[in-house]
Structures are given as C-alpha cells and as structure tokens.
Amino acid sequence: MELGKYSIGIGDRFAHQGKAQLAAVQKAGQSGVHITPVWNKSFREHQIIKTKPEDTRVEADNAVKSLNWDSAYFVDADHVGLKNVDLFLESSDFFTLDVADFIGKSADEDNIQQFLNKYRKYTGALTIPGISDTINVTGQLLVQIAHKYLYGVQEAGKIFRHIQANKKSPFVVEVSMDETESPQTPVEMLFILAAIADEGIPARTIAPKFAGRFNKGVDYVGDVARFSKEFEQDIAVIDFAVKEFSLPANLKLSVHSGSDKFSIYGPIAQALRKFDAGVHIKTAGTTWLEELIGLAMAGGDGLEIAREVYRNAYSRFDELCGPYATVIDINKNQLPAPNDVDKWDSQLYAETLRHVQSNPRFNPHFRQLLHVGYKVAAEMGERYLGALREYEHVIAQNVAENIFERHIKPLFLNF
Numbered sequence: 001m002e003l004g005k006y007s008i009g010i011g012d013r014f015a016h017q018g019k020a021q022l023a024a025v026q027k028a029g030q031s032g033v034h035i036t037p038v039w040n041k042s043f044r045e046h047q048i049i050k051t052k053p054e055d056t057r058v059e060a061d062n063a064v065k066s067l068n069w070d071s072a073y074f075v076d077a078d079h080v081g082l083k084n085v086d087l088f089l090e091s092s093d094f095f096t097l098d099v100a101d102f103i104g105k106s107a108d109e110d111n112i113q114q115f116l117n118k119y120r121k122y123t124g125a126l127t128i129p130g131i132s133d134t135i136n137v138t139g140q141l142l143v144q145i146a147h148k149y150l151y152g153v154q155e156a157g158k159i160f161r162h163i164q165a166n167k168k169s170p171f172v173v174e175v176s177m178d179e180t181e182s183p184q185t186p187v188e189m190l191f192i193l194a195a196i197a198d199e200g201i202p203a204r205t206i207a208p209k210f211a212g213r214f215n216k217g218v219d220y221v222g223d224v225a226r227f228s229k230e231f232e233q234d235i236a237v238i239d240f241a242v243k244e245f246s247l248p249a250n251l252k253l254s255v256h257s258g259s260d261k262f263s264i265y266g267p268i269a270q271a272l273r274k275f276d277a278g279v280h281i282k283t284a285g286t287t288w289l290e291e292l293i294g295l296a297m298a299g300g301d302g303l304e305i306a307r308e309v310y311r312n313a314y315s316r317f318d319e320l321c322g323p324y325a326t327v328i329d330i331n332k333n334q335l336p337a338p339n340d341v342d343k344w345d346s347q348l349y350a351e352t353l354r355h356v357q358s359n360p361r362f363n364p365h366f367r368q369l370l371h372v373g374y375k376v377a378a379e380m381g382e383r384y385l386g387a388l389r390e391y392e393h394v395i396a397q398n399v400a401e402n403i404f405e406r407h408i409k410p411l412f413l414n415f
Contacts, residue, residue: 009282018063040076130236157199294395313373
C-alpha cells in the first residue's frame, strides 16, 4: 500500500466526478510527476448527503477501471474516530484519525510521568538539521506538551488498534490535528511524533494546524512568510523524528487546505524542492463548486438549479454556516441578492463563483456560502443528480481543469 511521495485528497460530495478528478492526476503523470489519488469524504458529509462510505469506493473503483489507472489509489475515511470508524472499515484503506477534540485533555498521570522520564533526555539546547535556530527544550515545556497532546495521541492509538484488529487488508494512517485552536510549534510536533511512535501508529502522514486562516474554498489568510517558515520547520522535524523514533521512512506532511490556498502553494513547492520532501494535499470541496459552475455554464435547467441553490443557501445562511463557523469568513453585505442572481446569465454566475482572483467579478463571499451550501443540492435529490449526468461533459471539463491548473501545476509542476 504505497502512498507515494506526492498524493492528493480529492473530495467529491456527490461521488459523480471520479473520472474527471483522476483525469487531472493522469495528466500530471504525463507531465512527469506521479501523484497518488485519494478520494476523501467525511462522516458529516455522508450524513448530510445521505450517502454511504461504500459509495465513495464504487466511485473510485469505477474511475480507475474506466481510465485504466494501474497505480495505487486510496479511499480515505476522513476525520474519523471510534464512534464512526466502523462504518468505513470495509470500503476504506486510508484512515484520517482525528484527535482534535482530545487535545488539551490530560492523560493519566502515570502515563505522563512515563513519557517525561523517556524524553527528558531531550531537554536543553536541541539542534535539528534544517532548522537554523537552536530549540530550547525546558522541563516545564515538556510537561506542558505532555499534558496538552499525550491523551489525544493515545486516542489515535486506540482508533488505529481498533482498525488493525477489524480490518484484514493493508491500510494507510494519517493523524490529524488541524482542527484545533492554535498551531503546533516545531518542538510540539517533535514530541507529538514521539508519542505517535510510542503508540505504535505507522503514520504515513500527519496534518498539523498551521498559523493563519484556512477558510473553506478561498485563499489563505495570514502571514505567508510565517507559514513558509512553519512548513519548512515541520519538514525538518519529521525528518529528524523518523530517524530518532523509528517512524515510517515515508512519513510526510498533510495540508488540509480547505481548498484553493493559492498564495501558499508557491512556498510549499519551494520547500518540497529544497528538502526533497513529499506532501499530501487535501482539496476538500472544490469539486462540488466546479459542479455548480458547470451547471451554470450549461445553461437551461442547469443554470436554474445553480440559481436555486444560491437562493436557498442565502435564505438558510445561519443553518448552513453554523457548523463551519470557524473555517469561513463571510460578509453578508457582500452577498448578492437572490433576485439579482436570478437574472444572471451563465457567464456571470460562473465568473462570480470560479476562483480566479484576477477577475473583478469573483466574489469570495458568494463562493464560501455555496461551498457550505451543498446540503441544499443534496435535498434536491434526483433533480440535482440527474443534472450532473445530463451535463457531465461540461462539468467534467471544469473539474479536471480546476484540479490540474489551479492545484497540481503550482504545487508539483512549477518547480
């Protein structure tokens, strides 16, 4: 189950764009860069859309068969815990273990003491290749890290062992801490990785939280220089920890981008080249928005559905935005009135939604609302799904172009 140096999580809310997504990955291969595709969908998304994890497996398998893909590919049980992982055991072979809810909860004192006794040897001035500054690890800092993170890593260990005991075929593991209040520092990352090794978790990717805002569907908001430094330091810490704690040699960073963090794609690409490192990028719900763009461009009933989705999303703003409040930033005053959108033609709707920042028509508030508004389309049932089939030729072109041009090229081809 080789994940590969570069891999991309391609979320697909409605499980209709597998071939278009894979076509973009194949195009990268034709350009000389091999990327492992990973279809990811969370328990929350399955609940809202009324799908099942096996639907994602069927989508992936069908795409692979249709396009004669002969390399590794995966289906990710995205952000799972003990409460819902059983639903994914049969269909998934990539498990993102989400421990964000357990960070800050303190582990048993005996466990903490054992951890401190084992890693106290790292206190003092610590030099990590690739990080220019010497890291000062105090005993107090080590205690704080143990109290903050050890319980969460232990929870990841429980989830991993549960999967291991109940799944007989090989699988890949990611440990995710990105949905926390504060980013992890390099020294915190180091001892988190030590705890992961102690739990016997063969993690292939780790998803930390970085500084700045990773809002859904729009660009990064924050200090790009700070992100660049954090990203490079995390790569260095991982390389050090792999050797120091006997973690898997191909362990790499995972960036849960929320999609379209274009301003940090350059620094990520530079760091990958500088350190000869791998990365896993999750593109989340971009494909759903490309479906809407494709429907709008198709005109007729497709455009009408796109307008209707916006009208209903606008009227249900609080309901739809509430669960995503920490990862969206929408100014309601910047949202167009539904009555105005009802008069838009295909081109205006598409340009307002498509994430091309140089286009004066692009509206990030409009885009974010629709990003979290997929529940509206799900409630349309066959009307929406039928339109996806009817206008597949238009939608697929948008999906493939978006993944290749806006994600794959700047990350992996513009070195």
